[in-house]
Amino acid sequence: MTRFRDLIAKAANPTGTVFILLALILVGVFAMNPGFFEGPSLMAFLKQAAPLVILAAGQYFVIVSGNFDLSVGALVGAQVVIAARLIDGEESRTLPVILAMIAFGVAVGLVNGLITTVLKVQSFITTLGMLLVLYGAIRLWTGGAPTGSLSEAFRQAGRFGIEDVPVLGQVPWALLIMIGLGAGAIALMRSRFGRVLMASGDNERAAALSGARVDAARTAAFVLSGLSATVAGILIGGYAGVSAQVGDGLEFTVITAVVLGGVVLGGGRGTVLAAMAGALTIEALFTLFNQMALPATLRPTVQGAILIAAVAYAARQRARPAPAPATPTATATATPS
Amino acid sequence: MSETPLLSMRGIGKSFLGVPVLHGVDLTIEQGEVHALVGENGAGKSTLMKILAGVHSADAGTVELNTGESGGRMVSFTHPLQAQHAGVASVFQEFNLLPELSVAENVHLGREPRRRGLIDRRAMAERTAEVLADLGVEDLAPTAKVGSLSVAHQQITEIAKAVSQGADLICMDEPTAALADAEVELLYRLVRRLKERGVSVLYVSHRLKEIFDLCDRITVLKDGRLVQCADTADITPDDLVTAMVGRRIEAVFPERLEGTAAGEVRLEVRGGGNAWVDGIDLDVRAGEIVGLAGLQGSGRTEIAEAVFGIAPFTRGTVKVDGKPIRITRPRKAIGAGIALVTEDRKAQGLALRQSVRANARMVLDANARVHSRKRLNRIPGLLSSLDLVARGEDQEVRYLSGGNQQKVVVAKWLAAEPGVIVLDEPTRGIDVGAKHKLYSVIRELAAEGLAVLLIASELIEVIGLADRIVVLHDGRIAGELPGGATEQDVMAYATGRRAEESRPA
Numbered sequence: 001m002t003r004f005r006d007l008i009a010k011a012a013n014p015t016g017t018v019f020i021l022l023a024l025i026l027v028g029v030f031a032m033n034p035g036f037f038e039g040p041s042l043m044a045f046l047k048q049a050a051p052l053v054i055l056a057a058g059q060y061f062v063i064v065s066g067n068f069d070l071s072v073g074a075l076v077g078a079q080v081v082i083a084a085r086l087i088d089g090e091e092s093r094t095l096p097v098i099l100a101m102i103a104f105g106v107a108v109g110l111v112n113g114l115i116t117t118v119l120k121v122q123s124f125i126t127t128l129g130m131l132l133v134l135y136g137a138i139r140l141w142t143g144g145a146p147t148g149s150l151s152e153a154f155r156q157a158g159r160f161g162i163e164d165v166p167v168l169g170q171v172p173w174a175l176l177i178m179i180g181l182g183a184g185a186i187a188l189m190r191s192r193f194g195r196v197l198m199a200s201g202d203n204e205r206a207a208a209l210s211g212a213r214v215d216a217a218r219t220a221a222f223v224l225s226g227l228s229a230t231v232a233g234i235l236i237g238g239y240a241g242v243s244a245q246v247g248d249g250l251e252f253t254v255i256t257a258v259v260l261g262g263v264v265l266g267g268g269r270g271t272v273l274a275a276m277a278g279a280l281t282i283e284a285l286f287t288l289f290n291q292m293a294l295p296a297t298l299r300p301t302v303q304g305a306i307l308i309a310a311v312a313y314a315a316r317q318r319a320r321p322a323p324a325p326a327t328p329t330a331t332a333t334a335t336p337s
Numbered sequence: 338m339s340e341t342p343l344l345s346m347r348g349i350g351k352s353f354l355g356v357p358v359l360h361g362v363d364l365t366i367e368q369g370e371v372h373a374l375v376g377e378n379g380a381g382k383s384t385l386m387k388i389l390a391g392v393h394s395a396d397a398g399t400v401e402l403n404t405g406e407s408g409g410r411m412v413s414f415t416h417p418l419q420a421q422h423a424g425v426a427s428v429f430q431e432f433n434l435l436p437e438l439s440v441a442e443n444v445h446l447g448r449e450p451r452r453r454g455l456i457d458r459r460a461m462a463e464r465t466a467e468v469l470a471d472l473g474v475e476d477l478a479p480t481a482k483v484g485s486l487s488v489a490h491q492q493i494t495e496i497a498k499a500v501s502q503g504a505d506l507i508c509m510d511e512p513t514a515a516l517a518d519a520e521v522e523l524l525y526r527l528v529r530r531l532k533e534r535g536v537s538v539l540y541v542s543h544r545l546k547e548i549f550d551l552c553d554r555i556t557v558l559k560d561g562r563l564v565q566c567a568d569t570a571d572i573t574p575d576d577l578v579t580a581m582v583g584r585r586i587e588a589v590f591p592e593r594l595e596g597t598a599a600g601e602v603r604l605e606v607r608g609g610g611n612a613w614v615d616g617i618d619l620d621v622r623a624g625e626i627v628g629l630a631g632l633q634g635s636g637r638t639e640i641a642e643a644v645f646g647i648a649p650f651t652r653g654t655v656k657v658d659g660k661p662i663r664i665t666r667p668r669k670a671i672g673a674g675i676a677l678v679t680e681d682r683k684a685q686g687l688a689l690r691q692s693v694r695a696n697a698r699m700v701l702d703a704n705a706r707v708h709s710r711k712r713l714n715r716i717p718g719l720l721s722s723l724d725l726v727a728r729g730e731d732q733e734v735r736y737l738s739g740g741n742q743q744k745v746v747v748a749k750w751l752a753a754e755p756g757v758i759v760l761d762e763p764t765r766g767i768d769v770g771a772k773h774k775l776y777s778v779i780r781e782l783a784a785e786g787l788a789v790l791l792i793a794s795e796l797i798e799v800i801g802l803a804d805r806i807v808v809l810h811d812g813r814i815a816g817e818l819p820g821g822a823t824e825q826d827v828m829a830y831a832t833g834r835r836a837e838e839s840r841p842a
Binding site for chain 1: 645647667668671672677679684685686687688689690691695698699700702703704705708749
């Protein structure tokens with residue numbers, strides 16, 4: 001009984017809801033296509049979902065600290081184009097170019113973070129500006145159509161994996177990278193950095209008065225988001241190939257995913273695990289749409305509806321237990337002095 | 338007194354997320370009565386008041402209201418406006434005023450008198466002036482912008498609004514919490530005036546003096562239950578405290594602990610000054626409790642903020658444990674072993690949506706210089722030694738009562754094992770039991786060799802706890818008194834009536 005009540009309590013908070021939602025959608029997918037849960041098709045789904053999950057983890061850091069990062073989609077696109085142009089089919093350039101991409105991702109995050117924290121520009125505007133800058137610069141640089149091509153080694157991560165595993169078939173590198181980075185993100189949120197980030201998103205004044213370097217933590221969150229976009233760019237480039245449109249609209253999908261995970265815009269609330277589950281949920285939903293033969297053009301509309309619904313749901317959740325401190329009376333109140 | 342009471346609430350019950358906060362509480366208020374609602378923080382006073390105001394709705398029980406011509410009827414408010422229309426107005430600690438509008442506009446908000454479809458500003462100002470005059474308020478102009486008013490005048494505006502809406506019952510939540518002494522007098526007059534006019538007042542407060550000065554009857558809540566409802570004449574302050582906390586407080590302030598001795602100077606300020614304070618010379622020794630007294634705006638909080646690096650001293654020198662240090666940021670202060678329990682725990686002290694544990698370890702997490710595994714491991718013991726009442730370390734601090742929230746704030750600082758602790762209004766808005774606990778904790782800290790700088794606007798606290806009292810006036814030190822000095826002596830310095838001879842202005 002208590003366990004059942006615990007389960008209900010967990011489901012009632014937005015962070016728990018996403019797992020139930022994910023389960024329901026997967027049941028739907030299974031009903032439409034019982035073959036979905038066979039090893040190879042499940043692996044294919046996870047390979048495709050991995051970039052969004054990684055982006056969600058990056059976006060989570062920014063959102064939980066009280067900001068937004070709208071520039072990730074443009075950054076993913078830029079990274080793919082940069083990779084193709086600089087590698088230009090030469091295997092030997094793979095590693096140096098990946099290092100350059102990481103440096104670029106860090107730099108973009110740093111610029112976003114410093115403009116937001118030092119110049120006090122709202123992150124919504126900062127990263128919207130960054131989105132436009134990247135979008136324009138890439139088109140200027142490539143003259144409209146991306147040139148060059150990726151190397152085989154570069155494409156490994158997004159496309160291939162450990163082959164011929166029993167039952168599962170191919171275990172994609174993307175999945176392993178996703179699991180590794182996901183575990184890293186969870187560990188990071190349990191570290192002092194993560195705790196400071198969370199506190200900064202909840203009450204930056206209290207955090208600063210406790211000695212937290214709020215601005216530094218928030219800037220680091222943007223850098224993590226830039227890095228996640230870099231990794232996502234490597235995976236998406238490898239998986240889907242080179243085009244300048246590859247990241248378009250991704251920022252909205254990822255923010256929808258994070259919010260669906262119960263992470264509250266404005267900061268201080270939600271877990272990175274739930275944010276990543278939100279990304280999986282979105283991908284599962286799109287898979288369901290495919291199986292139902294719904295047009296892909298429906299996606300933005302659905303995303304918008306989810307975004308609004310999730311934020312409204314979270315707002316209701318917050319409104320219900322009013323800010324008035326309700327004191328537990330269940331515990332003993334004996335206060336011997 | 339009329340036959341039927343103005344308000345009778347019967348068997349009111351309320352739970353938040355399955356946690357019961359009120360259990361079958363009764364409350365009766367007669368017409369023209371000033372009725373005190375008392376209890377420790379978390380006793381359920383605010384919740385009861387909010388049910389009456391229509392902010393929350395009760396899970397159980399009935400509310401009967403006899404206002405105006407409507408006669409006795411059952412009501413249940415699901416929206417604050419319904420309560421307002423039924424003649425119940427509430428003045429919360431956070432005012433419901435629009436700072437950009439004038440007093441008259443706020444008083445008539447949503448009910449502006451109109452003339453030819455336009456707002457009749459003159460009528461509005463006149464009516465407001467009438468209401469104010471009726472309340473005996475002379476120094477408040479109806480045209481003044483609310484944002485520029487003092488807290489006291491904003492409160493008067495709220496009350497005037499309630500009166501002009503024809504309220505039969507005005508509920509006031511801790512109305513004196515943010516008022517200076519002279520302003521409290523004004524509020525007293527106002528409440529008595531309301532009573533004369535037959536308006537009932539529900540007065541929610543911790544302050545015993547006010548309750549006995551003003552109220553006709555007292556309802557005591559404890560842990561969400563009704564403990565007692567008595568005529569003020571039939572109960573003594575001691576009995577009331579006992580009823581509130583369920584035990585008798587032996588002495589209000591605990592004695593200094595044995596073995597407490599003033600040692601080396603841990604915090605030394607010489608000639609400290611910035612835009613708010615000047616010429617501050619201050620020594621706080623290990624084992625010593627130094628009280629900072631002064632009126633609101635005299636620079637008490639500003640000294641705390643300067644010492645802690647929030648608004649640093651721009652002149653003078655500071656030494657911590659004999660070492661000169663320029664404290665330019667809170668991080669530096671923390672690194673030097675200084676802690677500051679801020680005045681406003683909700684805005685500055687706590688991340689309300691985070692757990693007790695997350696808040697208690699915040700200082701350790703945020704500062705590599707004080708972080709250690711050993712200190713982290715001490716936190717659970719620290720919390721229980723403060724008698725924290727919470728459902729567990731995972732509970733979000735916003736669900737704790739004010740007193741327990743303050744204990745979490747104190748714990749987060751003690752976790753860092755500071756050498757100097759500055760406490761700015763540590764007992765503001767917390768219940769008697771928690772206050773008493775904090776007093777003992779302050780004594781224990783001194784006994785352990787911490788240097789304690791205590792700021793409190795309730796003089797009795799400074800007098801009862803401090804070994805020395807430094808009195809501020811107008812941003813400067815007006816004088817110094819030994820602990821246990823009289824309130825008159827402190828006030829003489831604080832009001833500038835007496836200035837220290839050695840300190841030419």
